[in-house]
Amino acid sequence: MNKTKFWTRNFVLITLVNFFMFFAFQLFPSALPPYLKSLGAPDSILGLLQGVITIATLLVRPFAGLALDRYGRKGLFIAGLIGMMLSTAAYRFFPVVAIIFVIRFTHGMVWGLSNTACSTVASDSIEKERFAEGMGYFSLASSIAMAIAPAIALSLGMKKNVLLALAFLIVSLLLAFLIKYQKVPHTQGLVKKKVAPYAKESILPSSIMFLIMITYGSIMTFLALYGAEKSIKGVGLFFTVYAVSMLITRPYLGRLVDRKGFGAGIWPGVILIPIALLILSVSSSLLAFLVCAVFYGIGIGAAQSSLQTMAIVKVPKDRTGAANATFFTGFDGGIGVGAVLAGFISAITGHSGMFAFMAVFPILAGVLYYVLLKYKKL
Missing domain, CATH: 1.20.1250.20 (MFS general substrate transporter like domains)
Structure with a gap:
C-alpha cells in the first residue's frame, strides 16, 4: 500500500483549514477573561465563559451531524465559517459584558457546526485502512493551534486578537472553497426515515x-x-x-x-x-x-x-x-x-x-x- 496515500489535495486542504480555524477559535479563551475584567466584570462570572460555550457547542453538535449527513458538507461548512467570522467581529463592536456572553454562546454554536463539518470532511478524505494515522495528522493541526494560540492571545490583547482571528478565518474560508466535497446520496427513504x-x-x-x-x-x-x-x-x-x-x-x-x-x-x-x-x-x-x-x-x-x-x-x-x-x-x-x-x-x-x-x-x-x-x- 502507498504509504502517503492519504496526503491527497483534499486532505492537505482540510488539515490546513483545521489549523487556521482552531487557531482563530483558541485566541479567545485566554484573552476574554482579562478583557471582560477591564469592562468591569466581577470574578464570579468569568468562570462561566467556558460553561456558556460548552453548552452552546453541545446543543448544536448532534443536529449539525444530522444535517451534514442529510444535506451535505459544503453549504453547512461554509455557513459555519461565515458565522464564526461574524461572531468574532462582534467582540470588537459590542464591548458590553452581557452582550459578550450572548456572542460567546453564538460563537459556540457556529463553532460546533464548523468543527463537526471539518472533522466530517476529513473523515471523508481518509481511507479506512489508515484512518487512525490520517486522523492523527489531522487532529495534530488543532493540537498545535491550541498550544500556540493562548500565549499569542495574551501578548496581543483583545482588539488585535479579533483582527488576527478574522484573518485566519478568511484564509480558512478561501481554502474551504477549494475542497472537493463528497456528495451525500439522496434516496427516497432518507428524507422520510427518522x-x-x-x-x-x-x-x-x-x-x-x-x-x-x-x-x-x-x-x-x-x-x-x-x-x-x-x-x-x-x-x-x-x-x-x-x-x-x-x-x-x-x-x-x-x-x-x-x-x-x-x-x-x-x-x-x-x-x-x-x-x-x-x-x-x-x-x-x-x-x-x-x-x-x-x-x-x-x-x-x-x-x-x-x-x-x-x-x-x-x-x-x-x-x-x-x-x-x-x-x-x-x-x-x-x-x-x-x-x-x-x-x-x-x-x-x-x-x-x-x-x-x-x-x-x-x-x-x-x-x-x-x-x-x-x-x-x-
Whole structure:
C-alpha cells in the first residue's frame, strides 16, 4: 500500500483549514477573561465563559451531524465559517459584558457546526485502512493551534486578537472553497426515515473519551493558578511541550493503531495520563511540569487516535457526520465537566489534591474499555 496515500489535495486542504480555524477559535479563551475584567466584570462570572460555550457547542453538535449527513458538507461548512467570522467581529463592536456572553454562546454554536463539518470532511478524505494515522495528522493541526494560540492571545490583547482571528478565518474560508466535497446520496427513504442525531456505534468510544478529557478541562483551567501557587514561571511551556510530544509520537501511534488495533492506543493513554497527573500533583519545578507534559501529550494523543477511529470506522458512510458529532460531544463535554468539577474539588483539596484526584478518571476510562471489550461491546 502507498504509504502517503492519504496526503491527497483534499486532505492537505482540510488539515490546513483545521489549523487556521482552531487557531482563530483558541485566541479567545485566554484573552476574554482579562478583557471582560477591564469592562468591569466581577470574578464570579468569568468562570462561566467556558460553561456558556460548552453548552452552546453541545446543543448544536448532534443536529449539525444530522444535517451534514442529510444535506451535505459544503453549504453547512461554509455557513459555519461565515458565522464564526461574524461572531468574532462582534467582540470588537459590542464591548458590553452581557452582550459578550450572548456572542460567546453564538460563537459556540457556529463553532460546533464548523468543527463537526471539518472533522466530517476529513473523515471523508481518509481511507479506512489508515484512518487512525490520517486522523492523527489531522487532529495534530488543532493540537498545535491550541498550544500556540493562548500565549499569542495574551501578548496581543483583545482588539488585535479579533483582527488576527478574522484573518485566519478568511484564509480558512478561501481554502474551504477549494475542497472537493463528497456528495451525500439522496434516496427516497432518507428524507422520510427518522434518523437519530447520534451514531449509536460511536457512543461507547465517545464515553471513554469523555472520561479522559475531564482531565484536560482541569489542566486548561487551573494549571496557571497551580504554577503561580508554586511560584513557577513559564508554566505556559507545558502546552508547548504537550503539543510537541503529540507532534512527534502521534503519526507513529496512528500507524500502530491501524496495524495492532484500538488497544495499542487506548492502553498507553489510560496508563500515561494518570502517571502525568500524579507527578503534576507533587511537582514543584518547571522541569517536573514539562515531564508531565510529555507523558500527558503522548497519552492524550494515543487515546484520541484510537477512540476517534473507533467512533467512525464502523459507522456507515451516510452517518459519518453523526459519528463525528457523537465523538466531539464526548470530547467537549469532558472538558466542560472537568473545568467545573475541578473547581469544586480544588476548593476542598487544593490544586495539588485536585490534580491527584483527576487521575481517577482515565483509570475509570481504562476499566470501562476493559469491561466493554470483555463483553464484546466494542
